[in-house]
Amino acid sequence: xxxxxxxxxxxxxxxxxxxxxxxxxxxxxxxxxxxxxxxxxxxxxxxxxxxxxxxxxxxxxxxxxxxxxxxxxxx
Amino acid sequence: xxxxxxxxxxxxxxxxxxxxxxxxxxxxxxxxxxxxxxxxxxxxxxxxxxxxxxxxxxxxxxxxxxxxxxxxxxx
Amino acid sequence: xxxxxxxxxxxxxxxxxxxxxxxxxxxxxxxxxxxxxxxxxxxxxxxxxxxxxxxxxxxxxxxxxxxxxxxxxxx
Numbered sequence: 001x002x003x004x005x006x007x008x009x010x011x012x013x014x015x016x017x018x019x020x021x022x023x024x025x026x027x028x029x030x031x032x033x034x035x036x037x038x039x040x041x042x043x044x045x046x047x048x049x050x051x052x053x054x055x056x057x058x059x060x061x062x063x064x065x066x067x068x069x070x071x072x073x074x075x
Numbered sequence: 076x077x078x079x080x081x082x083x084x085x086x087x088x089x090x091x092x093x094x095x096x097x098x099x100x101x102x103x104x105x106x107x108x109x110x111x112x113x114x115x116x117x118x119x120x121x122x123x124x125x126x127x128x129x130x131x132x133x134x135x136x137x138x139x140x141x142x143x144x145x146x147x148x149x150x
Numbered sequence: 151x152x153x154x155x156x157x158x159x160x161x162x163x164x165x166x167x168x169x170x171x172x173x174x175x176x177x178x179x180x181x182x183x184x185x186x187x188x189x190x191x192x193x194x195x196x197x198x199x200x201x202x203x204x205x206x207x208x209x210x211x212x213x214x215x216x217x218x219x220x221x222x223x224x225x
Contacts, residue, residue: 006080010087014143020094020169024101024176031105035112042115046108049118049125053104056129060097060136064090067143071083075147081155085162089218095169099176106180110187117190121183124193124200128179131204135172135211139165142218146158150222 003075011071017064024057078150086146092139099132153225161221167214174207 032050036043107125111118182200186193 001076001080003077003079003083006076007083010083010085013084013087014090017090017092017094017097017139020091021097021101023094024097024099027098027101028105028108031109032112035109039112039115042112045115046111046118049104049111050108053100053108053129056133057097057100057104060093060100060133063136063140064093067086067090067140067147070147071087075083076151076155078152078154078158081151082158085158085160088159088162089165092165092167092169092172092214095166096172096176098169099172099174102173102176103180103183106184107187110184114187114190117187120190121186121193124179124186124197125183128175128183128204131208132172132175132179135168135175135208138211138215139168142161142165142215142222145222146161150158 007071007075011068014064014068014071017067018061021057021061021064024060025054028053028057082146082150086143089139089143089146092142093136096132096136096139099135100129103128103132157221157225161218164214164218164221167217168211171207171211171214175204175211178203178207 032046107121182196
């Protein structure tokens with residue numbers, strides 16, 4: 001297989017990393033909402049931590065996207 | 076397959092490791108927030124452990140990113 | 151496929167092991183924090199076991215990283 005072909009396969013495989021980050025984000029927001037519906041008065045106070053957890057989890061998906069884009073356009 | 080092609084496929088596969096770390100981070104923050112909403116008064120006291128768990132889990136994703144970047148640019 | 155090519159694909163596949171360790175760490179810390187927030191007074195007493203569980207789980211991710219680095223640089 002030539003490198004021109006392999007980088008396209010690699011870019012596709014890299015997207016599986018975005019899928020994993022998606023599973024994590026769903027779990028994060030799902031558990032938050034479960035707790036927030038049980039105790040809505042406290043939900044606003046935990047919003048900062050929700051956003052922090054969201055940012056670092058989303059970052060891993062963005063890193064995978066970065067690798068996929070690097071493989072398509074920069075290599 | 077030549078090594079030039081294989082390293083690009085390898086870089087894509089390495090991103091699956093970031094996906095796994097993303098699943099872990101989502102589970103970590105999700106469970107923390109569920110507990111914090113049930114008992115908001117105790118959330119600040121557990122914040123240090125949240126950050127410790129976040130750091131070691133995120134590290135595994137960053138290691139995968141490191142391997143992906145090494146495969147693209149350093150090999 | 152030549153060995154020079156195969157080892158680079160192998161390094162990428164090894165990162166999936168780091169992903170699995172990341173899922174485990176997230177679940178470990180997430181469940182600990184959920185329990186610690188339900189009963190904060192007991193959290194300090196279980197901290198040693200948290201660190202033991204963390205160490206053996208993280209070790210599996212580090213072993214995967216070691217194999218990936220060995221495949222890239224030492225083979």
